[in-house]
Amino acid sequence: MIALILRDLRLAIRAGGGFGQGLAFLLILATLIPLAVGPRADLLAPVAPGVLWLGALLASLLSLDRVFALDLEDGSLDLLATSPVPAEGVALAKAAAHWLTTGLPLTLAAPALGPLLSLPASALPWLALSLLLGTPALSFIGTFGAGLTVGLKRGSLLLSLLVLPLYIPTLVFGAELARRGATGLPLLTPLALSGGITLGCIAVLPFATAAVLRVNLR
Structure with missing residues (x-):
């Protein structure tokens, strides 16, 4: 599994996927929002956690269609399906590599x-914590969607339609955690729910992804 993760990291760096596109998208979004609503801190600060969380969510979608598609094109996916590594391990490695990139x-x-x-400096650690807790769930959900749509024509559009509704709980509780951290409100509920969603995704979705891959590769 570690070798598979390292292989996907090398491919992602070589192709420029994940690192460059996602960061560029988030930078563009964070730059355009103040231009659209005006540079007023009283307007921007309350919505900043939600905007940055939404930007991170949409940026994670940009590279999902390549999670399994490249392996399918060059035949690597068939080899992975017959390798000693179980399909659940392949799905776990793919999701981990997507999160790392x-x-x-x-x-x-x-x-x-x-x-x-105009996000206050006191809110920045909470924003980072909310993303650290929530973004693994985005990668595992996205990997499941990628496995579900692998091999389909125009699968990238269908993939977005499938995973976006599943992203909503992570978005809501992640943004709420960052927002409460910025305003000094109690954090226990969104913190527990964000962590619980991520742990649930890590525990369940590799098996679901493996199941849909077996069906698609028959």
């Missing part, structure tokens, strides 16, 4: 973009 860079970059949206 997309979720982790977004988690590190979002606090640096917070001042563009």
